[in-house]
Structures are given as C-alpha cells and as structure tokens.
Amino acid sequence: xxxPKEALEMINKLGTSGFDSLRELGELQMSTWNKLMNTQIEMxxxxxxxxxxxxxxxxxxxxxxxxxxxxxxxNREVAEEMMKKTRESVEMAQETGEAYREWAEKxxxxxxxxxxxxxxxx
Numbered sequence: 001x002x003x004p005k006e007a008l009e010m011i012n013k014l015g016t017s018g019f020d021s022l023r024e025l026g027e028l029q030m031s032t033w034n035k036l037m038n039t040q041i042e043m044x045x046x047x048x049x050x051x052x053x054x055x056x057x058x059x060x061x062x063x064x065x066x067x068x069x070x071x072x073x074x075n076r077e078v079a080e081e082m083m084k085k086t087r088e089s090v091e092m093a094q095e096t097g098e099a100y101r102e103w104a105e106k107x108x109x110x111x112x113x114x115x116x117x118x119x120x121x122x
Contacts, residue, residue: 010118017114021107028103032096039092043085050078 053074061067 006121010114010121014114017110021103021110024103028096028099032092035092035096039085039089043081046081047078050074 054071057067057070057074061070
C-alpha cells in the first residue's frame with residue numbers, strides 16, 4: 001500500500017463486494033423458498049381437491065363396484081401428481097444446487113482477485 005487512501009479504497013471495495021455477494025445469496029435463498037412454497041401450496045390444493053372428490057364419491061356411489069373403481073382412479077391421479085411433483089422437486093433441487101455452486105465460485109473468484117490485487121499493491 002502506498003498510502004492510507006488506497007488502503008481505505010481497497011477496504012471499501014472488499015466491503016461492497018461482500019455486501020453484493022450476500023445480497024445475491026439472499027435473493028437466491030428467497031427465490032428457492034418461493035419455489036418450494038408454491039410447490040407445497042399446489043400439492044396441498046391438489047390433496048384437498050382429491051379429498052373432496054373422495055367425500056363426494058362416498059355420498060354419490062351407487063354400488064360398491066363403482067365406488068371401488070372411482071377410488072382406484074382417484075388414487076391413480078394422486079400417485080401421478082406425486083410423481084410429477086417429485087420429478088419437479090428433483091429438477092428444482094439440481095437447479096438450485098447449480099445456482100449455489102455458481103454463486104460460491106463467483107464469490108471465491110472475486111475474493112481471490114481482490115487479495116491478489118492487494119498483494120500486488122503492497
């Protein structure tokens with residue numbers, strides 16, 4: 001460091017980039033949280049809809065055979081929906097993991113560059 005002004009500028013730059021990095025992490029976490037909550041709400045609504053269908057089935061069934069067939073169909077729909085949401089959740093987890101990895105790599109690169117710049121200036 002040649003003078004205190006350069007040192008102060010470097011500290012300011014480190015602080016600013018650190019803050020920006022934490023802000024990006026917060027945005028990534030909020031985005032992930034929103035996706036997870038939307039998926040949970042969709043599944044809750046789907047399960048409530050299926051529960052309503054089962055109640056209606058119990059009150060409207062004319063005979064045991066038609067009730068069982070309708071129940072099997074409802075269960076098939078629930079299983080398909082669960083598999084679809086499971087696939088979507090795995091994809092989301094992979095995408096989120098990749099986003100976190102990219103964030104971490106970027107943060108490490110920035111810190112490394114700043115430390116190297118400070119080393120050269122010293």
